[in-house]
Amino acid sequence: MKKIYFLFLFWLISGIVSQSQAQNAKANYAIIKGKSFVQSKNYYLLTLFQNLPEVKHLLSNDATLKSITAKKIEALDNASKQCQNKVSCLSESMQFSETEIEEIGNRLGVLYEENNALGKLVSEHLIPSGTYILAQKLTPKEQLIKAWEQDARGINFTIGVYVAGQKPNYPNIDSISFKVTHKSYPQLVGDLHKTVHEESKKANLFFVPSITAALLALEINEREQVADFEPMASTVNKLAFDRIKTINWKAFPYSVILVPGAGPEEPEVTLSAGGMLRCRVAALRYFEGLAPFVVVSGGNVHPYKTKFNEAIEMKKFMVEKLKVPANAIIVEPHARHTTTNMRNTARLIFRYGIPFDKACITSTSKSQSMYIQELNLDKRCEKELNHVPYRKGKRLSETEAEFYPLIEALQINALEPLDP
Structure with missing residues (x-):
């Protein structure tokens, strides 16, 4: 009996060690x-x-x-x-x-x-x-x-x-x-x-x-x-990255406010009307003190082969027009879909040393907020990314909802070479 017990204990400990080393x-x-x-x-x-x-x-x-x-x-x-x-x-x-x-x-x-x-x-x-x-x-x-x-x-x-x-x-x-x-x-x-x-x-x-x-x-x-703007921590995100280590995270209910991009369809337009409105709503939440950082997320997406980057243009608008401090804005300039707005933000949270177990919020249009929180985004993530990079929290308003980043977001997607 003792032999069986020690074998079981050895198996259990080995399993725990193996699991902890596995990832x-x-x-x-x-x-x-x-x-x-x-x-x-x-x-x-x-x-x-x-x-x-x-x-x-x-x-x-x-x-x-x-x-x-x-x-x-x-x-x-x-x-x-x-x-x-x-x-x-x-x-x-x-x-x-x-x-x-x-x-x-x-x-x-x-x-x-x-x-x-x-x-x-x-x-x-x-x-x-x-x-x-x-x-x-x-x-x-x-x-x-x-x-x-x-x-x-x-x-x-x-x-x-x-x-x-x-x-x-x-x-x-x-x-x-x-x-x-x-x-x-x-x-x-x-x-x-x-x-x-x-x-x-x-x-x-x-x-x-x-x-x-x-x-x-x-x-x-x-x-x-x-590869644009890489390494971002020493280029477009340097001001925000350097500020991260100074934050008293307990002073804020959320770590970041994520603003997903809304690309225009006209080649000469730098930032769509929808993008401007999303930025305005997120700026209100920032000045209310909900989080110390705003993440603006979106790549060179719409229209086809556009020269304008959604995240860069949103940051310009928020700094120049809405007076959000540049060191409070984290740029995520590669996402091409709502799925990767969520995934890439989770990656930056992890890589930049922002508390990974702290809730975040999305701040966007009513329709996209519904899509992220109540409709099919998680199913689309499962289909396209083979995982869901976030866990849903509670809805806060028509335009804001909580989410928690998940570690699976680090996985490379080999079938999206423009934003793997």
Whole structure:
């Protein structure tokens, strides 16, 4: 009986330890930029592969992975001769095949050891970054493989949309910048393919050709806005970020007031009428002392390929017109949907060291407030993000409702390269 009891106790303690180690995202974890914020924010595991010397050495010197790399480069060379500028053929040659994804995943599993470079990558970077947090219930080895699969399929998605012209999740705002039916487009893809081959023909890491193709595709489509204003804590958010550490949080009922953007439909309009009205309501709540910060959230969204950023324009309006102090406004300039207004704000709250267990409020139009609180936003989040990044609180008025940020918000969305 004692033996059974101690076995049970050991199992229970092991389970608790395992669970606590399974996910410990850390607010002070410093995301490694790598070659660009576009890459690190979309494909963080591959950024770690490139930038951690011990990991890079392990992967680039593994015979199996070296063989896969050589075959990929050879396949690119063959495609340039055989595809004859056929877009689908060229784009497929730059993507990962399902066989490659499985083969590489299996090899990473073989190479993984708890105390080697890959083990340290998972324990010191993958887990504390929180960027693959939805895999938190898996073993560390499984988390590594899952992250690889996510990055690989994310790269395939980017190439599929921004080279092959496949439909993104929101075609009206996120689709390819070129007319794929134009007679000159196959030549452009042929030139892109040649550039990818030239830039990666000496690669010693298996993913370089495909990630190069994805990043170049975003570049030529002028779709690199995910990197705008980064690192934000030392650029557009420096004043607010520096002020955070001075706040007596007990003096405020809420931590932040979130204002989701409302993009105009006319190219020359910087801020829509709806956006102005949302800012005015939020300013009233700020001056009432509900929270020490206002988060203005919205990217370069409406109309298609607009040059104006919703969050930046809202901040200008609030500072210049409504006299809200600049150091009380946190800019979130990347969200493209209401789902990511919520998610990206939760991320900033966590990363900036704002109390994560303190209630926040949304301040917006009556219709959007209803959509966030009572209607289908949580279901849409589940469908599009594979999680809900917030927990609902109580309704305060027709235009305000409480929410609490959730840690799942840190998860990268590989199928939204403009705001992953």
